[in-house]
Amino acid sequence: MMLSPTKLECALDRLLLADANALDSKDMTGWLTNYAEEEQASYYCRAAENTEHNLELGFMFDDCRARLEDRVTYVTEIWAGTFQDYRTRHFVQRVSHRQVDASTAEAMSNFSVFMTPMDTGVTQILAAGRYLDMVRLSGDGRAKFLSRRAELDTSVLPRYLVYPI
Amino acid sequence: MADATLTWPKNYNEVPKAAFTRSDLYLEEIKRIFHGPEWHPVAHESELPNPGDFRTIRLAGIPLLISRDEGGEVRVFYNACSHRSNQLETAVMGNKTEFECPYHRWLFSAKGELVGCPNPREFVPGFDKADYPLGQPRFDLFYGLIFVTFSAETEPLDQFLGEAGETLRELMAGDGRLKLLGYQKVRYDSNWKGYNDNDGYHAPLLHAAFKMLNWQGGKGRQYTATKRGHVCFESALSVASGPSVLKDKDLIAFKGQDPSVGSRIVQLFPTFVSTKHLDVINLRFATPIDAETTEVHYAYFAHQNDDADMLRHRLRQSSNLLGPCGLISMEDASIFHRIHIGSHTPGNAIFQKGVRDPAKLESEFSQNDESGNLPRWEYYRSVMGFERAQA
Structure with a gap:
């Protein structure tokens, strides 16, 4: 069943905001719960410059659910x-979205991420870019990421990354 | 203005912290080292595999254009029009067989020849296009790795590399026939020497991942080559055993050849670091931006003979294992920053591990010794003309 336009927008925006909230709260378990419980659930963080030149390598390349779970372990334990x-x-x-079929939608969003190191307290821009999301819709109107690609305009990071973007 | 001076401690294992922080020394380093008689790796030719492929970079401020012409030959040019020095190409990479400067429409071939310029009759009498090719620094290739130098005095590349050349060749899959996977680029809040002192060098106590993966490293050799103190590591690498905290074990799997030496590192003076770790082949092209900032381009490679499975494995391992967000190296990045902050305090940084006699320099070390950095520091001191205090 296709969702009404309003319900679809609502489901997508709730997911986008839940992800931003989990990341900004450093809640990696919460971050993981925004991803579909499917083997192929994935998160990529990559310079758009690489993508534009057909170079698949990224800053983070979590192409399966196991790697998403490992990402939580990196940050919280290792x-x-x-x-x-x-x-x-x-x-x-x-900025754009469409429903692909009854259980799938895709969405594109712009992002900017501010960073404030605890030791300096000076706020900088960490990265800007676009999210290209493939989203799994469930019958109750909830949405989870099947695949999220953070494509960074920022091809030269101003700092090492600990948390996903 | 008098040359920048700094009194160096008498012991070889002590480095004045001021060397990391003084901006007057930085200006002198640019002149004596980066624009002086040293070779600097700038790219591997596999980064521009096809005729017409090009890349641009800046090395210590100098803009470079590296291009492959229609016949397949790779050349390095200054990325500046031979007329008024307008930056010629603005893209970081691409494919072009001609480069046009938009300012006065001077047109250059991928061989660097000036092939066209409008209205030359209005130029200085006797103007000849043949006199205005793109400028070029000296450059040379070593198994596809492209080096430049801005000095006519620099010795030939093979002499510069010395014994490090053999380890570097082996690190680049033995034959340098690489295939580019992509880049991770980052700026560190660190003086270039702080970056170089702490990238490559093994700090096993820092890396919790090593312990959690039951991966305390195998037997290894660390040696330094030539008067410049290039540092090379060759280590057996036992694949992690025992229970792993990782659900995707492929991240630390070893599927390639060469199990007896699973890990190699070659660090060339002044800033280049390269590593082959498990199945990751990683060349790190670094340049100082200013006294407090170093930009590093981590380029990752597969081998041209890899099948689709191996290519996929290298891509998955390379993205997540090393680099500025890598499982076993993110902490290194943090150390670059923290060493730089801490170096704004008085006194000397004192190396300990592996130092048997502070009054002597050695060239063979154990895998985790800090002392492998000391020959490079002695070379730096001598290039900069700093007097060592008397014993």
């Missing part, structure tokens, strides 16, 4: 205590 922590604020704006 890296804990080794880096200069920083706050982020994600600003996300959906």
Whole structure:
């Protein structure tokens, strides 16, 4: 069944905001719950410059559910205590979307991410770019990411990345 | 203005922290090292595999255009029009067989020849296009790795590399027939020497991942080559055993050849670091931006003979294992920043691990020794003309 335009927009925006909220709260478990519980659920973070030249390599290449779960382990266990922590604020704006079939939609959104390192307190822009999302719709009007590609205009990062964008 | 000076400690294992932070020294380093008689890797020719492919970069401020002509030959040019020095090409990479400067429409071939310019009759009498090719720095190739130098005095490339050349060849899959997978680019808040002192060097206590993966490293050799103190590592790499915290074990799987030496690192003076770790082949092209900032382009490669499965494996491993967000290297990036902040304090940084005698320089080290960096520091000191305090 195709969702009404309003219900679809509502479902997509709830997902976009839930992801921004989880990331900015450093809630990696919450971040993971925004992804579909399917083997092929994926997250990629890559310079758009690579994509435009057919280079698939990314900053983060989590092409299956197992890697998404490992990403949570990197941040919460393996890296804990080794880096200069920083706050982020994600600003996300959906610019286009369409429902592909009864259980799938795709959406494109712009993002900008501010970063404030805890030690300096000086706010900078961490990255700007676009999210290209494939979204799984469930019968109750909820949406989860089947695939999210963060395509960064920022081809030269101003800092190492700990958290996904 | 008098040359920038700095008194160097008498012990070889001590480095004045001021060397990381003084902007007057930085200006002198640009002159003596980056624009001086050193070779700098700028790209691997597999980054421009097809006729007409080009790349642009800036090395210590100098804009370079690297192009492959229709016949397949790779050349390095200054990325500046031979007329008024307008930046010629603005794209980071692409494919063109001609480069046109928009300012006065001077047109150059991929061989660097000036092939056209409007209204030359209005130019200086006797103007001849043949006198105005694109300028070129000296360049040379080593198994496809493209080096430039801005000095006529620099010795031939094979002498510059010395014994490090053999390890570098092996690191680039033995024959340099690489295939580009893509880039991770980042700026670190670190002086270039702070970056170079801490990338490549193994700090096993830093990396929780090593321990969690039951991966404390195998037997390894670290040695330095030539008077410049290029640092090379060759290590056996046991694949992680025991229970793993990772659900996707392929991240740390080893599917390639060469199991006896799973890990190789070659670090060339002044800023280049390269590594082959498991099935990741990674060349790191670094340049200083200013005294407090270093930009690093991590380029990752497969081998031209890889089948589709191996190509996929290298892509998945390369993206997540090393680099500025890599499972086992993100902490390195944080250390670059923190070392730089900490270096704004008085006194010397004192190297300990592997230093048997502070009054002597050695060239063979254990895998995790800090002392492998010391021959490079001695070369730096001598190039900069800093006097060592008397014993």
